[in-house]
Amino acid sequence: MLVVALGAQAEPPAYKLPGRKPDSQEPWGAFLGKAAHLAIGRQYRVQHPASVVFLDPDNLSTIVGEGKLGNPKRLSKFVRLLRPDITDTDNLVLFEVKPDNEEGREEGREQAGRYLAALNEAVEPAKKLSGGTGFEGSLFLEFENGGALWHLSWRTPEPGVTLYRWSYRREKPHASWKERAAQKEEALPKEEAEQRGEMAEQAIRAAYEKGEWPSGFQGQVYLPVDCH
Structure with a gap:
């Protein structure tokens, strides 16, 4: 029930779909990955308000320097970016x-290990980093009242590797979003992802950053605090 693959595995993109910007040229599946990364990174910050948290696109040089971990000049030019x-x-x-999925887990393990090795070569001895654990959560997107419900969930099954999945709940008129959230989960239909992937990313960003909602979005984002 893992959903949709990212752009490299997606079908040829459909560029002129409702919910997409007219000039968008990104493969539709890429928006689901961007939306997941945005939500998971912002949620980590919400859960750790007293911490200094760096999110992509901050690079290792910025993290070491601004995070006061050590001397960024100790990073080689091959890894500092x-x-x-x-x-x-x-x-x-x-x-x-x-x-x-297994490919994502292996890639995450390899990348986390590479980043940690590079960082720990440059930081002060008392500031060595490790892979994080215990980070999990979920949120829901409702596109119309009573309409289809999207679910993003994530877990950290091994240190430093956080895995996400999208799933789907069918429409159920006159039912609350919590009642529909309790329905059987299904794989997110390709047509739904094509049509609303970009809008999902924009809606999640608006929910976390208290910004402007995307044009045509008539639903709601239920953040992890709403899901407890």
């Missing part, structure tokens, strides 16, 4: 965010 997904320089942990 690498960009971990989430780095907490107070709790000294790092997470790499990937789709919830």
Whole structure:
């Protein structure tokens, strides 16, 4: 029930779909990955308000310098521009965010290990980082009242590797979103992802950043605090 693959595995993109910007040229599946990374990174910050948290596109040089971990000049030119997904320089942990499948897990493990090795060569001895653990959550997107419900969930099954998945709940008129959330989950239909992937990313960003909602969005984003 893992959903949709990212752009490299997606079907040829449909550029002129409702909910997409007229000039958009991104493969539709890429928006689901961007939306997941955005939500998971912002949620980590929400859950750790006292920490200094760096999110992609912050690179290792920025993390070491601004995070007061050590001397960024100790990073080689080959690694200083690498960009971990989430780095907490107070709790000294790092997470790499990937789709919830075996390929994503292996890639996340390899990348997290590479970033940690590079960072720990440059930081002060008392500030060595490790892979983060115990980070999980979920949120829901409702596109119309009573309409289809999208679900983004994530877990951290091994240190430093956070895996996400999208799933779907069918329409159920006159039912609350919590009643529909309790329905059987299904794979997110391709047509839904094509039509609303970009809008999902924009809606999640608006929910976390208290910004402007995307044009045509008539639903709601239920953040993890709403899901408890």
